Amino acid sequence: MASVITVAFENWKAQEAASGKAVLLDEFVFANVPNLDPTQPIDRNEKLPPANQIVHRQAVNKAGLASENAVAYSVTMGADVGNFDFNWIGLLNKASGTVAMITHAPTQKKLKNQNGQQGNVLTRSFILEFQGAAEETQIKTSAETWQIDFTARLSGIDEMQRLINVDSYGAAAFFNDGFEVTRSGEQYTVKKGLGYVGGLRGELAQNQILNGLRNTKVYVDFSYQGNIVSQWNTVVKITSAATLNNYVDAAGFTHQVFAIASIDASGNVKDLRPMGGLSSQEIAALETRFKLDLSKKIDKANITHVKGNSTELVVSQQLLTTEVGKLQPSGNYLNVGDGGWMKDIGVSLNNTAKLSNYRINSIGYAYASISTDTFKSTNNLIFNLFGYLNNKYGAQIAVIPNTSGDIGFRVISNDVVGDWMELAKKSYVDNALSNLVTSTTFKAELDKKLNTNDVTQTSGTSTTQVPSQNAVSIWMNDRYTKSQVDSLLNNKMNTGAGGWMANRGVALTSSSKLADYRLNSIGYAWNTVSSDLFLGANNLFLNLFGFTDSTYGAQLAVIPSVGNERIGFRVIQSNNVGGWIEFATKNYVDNITLGKGQKYHSEKTEKVAGTNYTNTTAAAIYVCASILQRDTGGQANISAYVDSALIQTQSCYAKDTWATVSFIVPPGSSYRIEKGANVNIEAWSELR
Numbered sequence: 001m002a003s004v005i006t007v008a009f010e011n012w013k014a015q016e017a018a019s020g021k022a023v024l025l026d027e028f029v030f031a032n033v034p035n036l037d038p039t040q041p042i043d044r045n046e047k048l049p050p051a052n053q054i055v056h057r058q059a060v061n062k063a064g065l066a067s068e069n070a071v072a073y074s075v076t077m078g079a080d081v082g083n084f085d086f087n088w089i090g091l092l093n094k095a096s097g098t099v100a101m102i103t104h105a106p107t108q109k110k111l112k113n114q115n116g117q118q119g120n121v122l123t124r125s126f127i128l129e130f131q132g133a134a135e136e137t138q139i140k141t142s143a144e145t146w147q148i149d150f151t152a153r154l155s156g157i158d159e160m161q162r163l164i165n166v167d168s169y170g171a172a173a174f175f176n177d178g179f180e181v182t183r184s185g186e187q188y189t190v191k192k193g194l195g196y197v198g199g200l201r202g203e204l205a206q207n208q209i210l211n212g213l214r215n216t217k218v219y220v221d222f223s224y225q226g227n228i229v230s231q232w233n234t235v236v237k238i239t240s241a242a243t244l245n246n247y248v249d250a251a252g253f254t255h256q257v258f259a260i261a262s263i264d265a266s267g268n269v270k271d272l273r274p275m276g277g278l279s280s281q282e283i284a285a286l287e288t289r290f291k292l293d294l295s296k297k298i299d300k301a302n303i304t305h306v307k308g309n310s311t312e313l314v315v316s317q318q319l320l321t322t323e324v325g326k327l328q329p330s331g332n333y334l335n336v337g338d339g340g341w342m343k344d345i346g347v348s349l350n351n352t353a354k355l356s357n358y359r360i361n362s363i364g365y366a367y368a369s370i371s372t373d374t375f376k377s378t379n380n381l382i383f384n385l386f387g388y389l390n391n392k393y394g395a396q397i398a399v400i401p402n403t404s405g406d407i408g409f410r411v412i413s414n415d416v417v418g419d420w421m422e423l424a425k426k427s428y429v430d431n432a433l434s435n436l437v438t439s440t441t442f443k444a445e446l447d448k449k450l451n452t453n454d455v456t457q458t459s460g461t462s463t464t465q466v467p468s469q470n471a472v473s474i475w476m477n478d479r480y481t482k483s484q485v486d487s488l489l490n491n492k493m494n495t496g497a498g499g500w501m502a503n504r505g506v507a508l509t510s511s512s513k514l515a516d517y518r519l520n521s522i523g524y525a526w527n528t529v530s531s532d533l534f535l536g537a538n539n540l541f542l543n544l545f546g547f548t549d550s551t552y553g554a555q556l557a558v559i560p561s562v563g564n565e566r567i568g569f570r571v572i573q574s575n576n577v578g579g580w581i582e583f584a585t586k587n588y589v590d591n592i593t594l595g596k597g598q599k600y601h602s603e604k605t606e607k608v609a610g611t612n613y614t615n616t617t618a619a620a621i622y623v624c625a626s627i628l629q630r631d632t633g634g635q636a637n638i639s640a641y642v643d644s645a646l647i648q649t650q651s652c653y654a655k656d657t658w659a660t661v662s663f664i665v666p667p668g669s670s671y672r673i674e675k676g677a678n679v680n681i682e683a684w685s686e687l688r
Helices: 007-018 133-137 151-169 278-294 317-326 426-432 439-447 469-476 482-489 586-591
Strands: 002-005 027-031 054-059 062-067 070-077 084-093 098-110 122-129 172-174 181-184 187-190 193-197 200-204 208-211 216-225 233-241 254-263 269-271 347-349 352-355 358-362 365-368 381-386 394-399 407-413 517-521 524-527 540-545 553-559 566-573 581-584 600-602 621-629 636-642 645-652 657-665 670-675 681-687
Touching: 007 098, 007 133, 054 070, 054 084, 062 133, 070 133, 084 122, 098 122, 151 200, 151 278, 172 254, 181 269, 193 216, 193 254, 200 216, 200 233, 208 233, 317 469, 407 553, 621 636, 621 645, 621 670, 636 657, 645 657, 657 670, 670 681
Parallel strands: none
Antiparallel strands: 002 098, 027 054, 027 084, 062 070, 070 122, 084 098, 172 193, 181 187, 187 208, 193 200, 216 233, 216 254, 254 269, 347 352, 358 365, 365 381, 381 394, 394 407, 517 524, 524 540, 540 553, 553 566, 566 581, 600 681, 621 657, 621 681, 636 645, 636 670
16 A cells, blocks of 8 residues: 655645645545556656546544644544445645545445444544644644544434434424415415424425325425534425335435325315324323213213202202292293393493393393304303403303303403403313323223213103203293292392392301302302402402302302413302312413424523523423534533533534534523533524
8 A cells, every 4th residue: 555745735835835824634535546556656746536436525534743743634434424445545635626645555345334234434544744744734733543433322312312202292293384285276385384203303494385286195204314524404305195104215314204284186185284292192182082982971970859050960850850840830921031121232341332242141141143253253152250340351251052062261351352262171281191091990980971861851750860951941941930920020120230139249158258259240240358369369250059048159260361361160068168270271271382382582692601591481491502613623512401400411523513402491490501611602592
């Protein structure tokens, strides 16, 4: 094997020295030259081989002083480089193309990791010796041993992170309208956004257009790509195909694919994107299963043989038959409903008839007769709650009268009407992730339910059957209570301001426990004391009490603040007042979801390393920071701490290489980033 310093280098070095420039050799070239004899002397005037013989080019990884008059240059080709043969190696100045040193060697193979076969890692070094080499190259560091195969470990780290993401996001996860496929004529748009596919996190920076799709699917194709000295990132591609599976391309990169939409023969789009993380997807599936099975059942334990005001219990056939027999038959009495004195009366806020279209069917309740301002734009049953001193503050509970039982909620603050929100128990949201129902417990719960054949259409004395809604409606249709008859005949319907209910409280037996909840309309109250408030703030109250006494009841409490609405519920049993239970609103769910309603912010000029900061937001934030090694050698570190605990440390060694830390900060936690003294933070971004 022969080596030589070229005449071209000596001439070029003299020119660089005359102009005061450093001698910079920054690239290795590998070639496969036919019929090359490595035992023969090398012509010092030899040039680069033709382009078709060059098999690989790579930047110098390390340069260091071997002595005052000798400089060592080294390059490492990792196990991700190949496959090719080479017998010619050259060291040159890339900018001028000047070849400084040439070696003729026996033919060697460079193999990469492929199809389960381990590749090889090769390091090649040149020692260039000439008078004053240290001074003219301006290299300060000593030569080191750089032959290390780090690609396997780095690949293992990348794969571990990918699998962690699969555990959190499943096969795929998308957010908001990111990667949604929409149609306009024959043009299909894939919207920009963030997503996870096969554990790879990728972002489509711009909307992508496809045309003329029929009987096909639209796939996203994520692949994590880079080389041994570059920064790796996820490459995102959009493809339309009937079927597409994960694959490995010619360069050895693995591609994770997922169908985000299907297009039928008419060009219609069906969205196939899983929304949110894996836990959100599992909760949605579980909710669908519960609604399907439990909607067919009635709890046997909910059959009661006594009267009351519970909204959960159902009466037995025996109780209903007995009580119906006590009622007064219908007659020519005062009609309170349609056609009576309450017909078409609306509710106004400060004389502005904002709620005039909510037609009142009974005192305190209303039916929405229009759909422009209703929950989910459909007919609703509306519960109206209004303030104690004026009508500027209030709340509305909307029920869609169908089998799904959807419930909406909004508040009115200083005449500003908030948006509708769908309600769910907060405890359901918090417990759903950890308390999944097993098949055994689910079957046990189903055994507690009534079968549909236990619902009867006739009267009788059974204590295990319950009447249907239709049967109850028929039996009750033409009957009034005796007290109702007396009240109607004696014109005692003045229940508004100035009537017999004006300024009266509601008492539980003789203890007057609820006397401070002053009534504005039958069934509703504004809390005027602070000793028993929901969350310690003024509330709107809905009070429900028993039929024959006030020892049993329930309360619905609302804090009417648009944008920060809170709603609670508690029950009263035998004069014992239960604790408040808070329902979860849309704002609460949004606040606990990472990435929901958040944006990336650059903090490079606002925050500095070594300083503690605190996440003062109500949600978790994501922090990412990077350093760049600008020196020709040495190790540079960057570390992340949360609540003074070390979370992550990354290092970079070669010149122009990066190191990055990324981590999540819970609400209220402190965090800081530490770095080495020889580098600066080049990027600092926060998702909040």
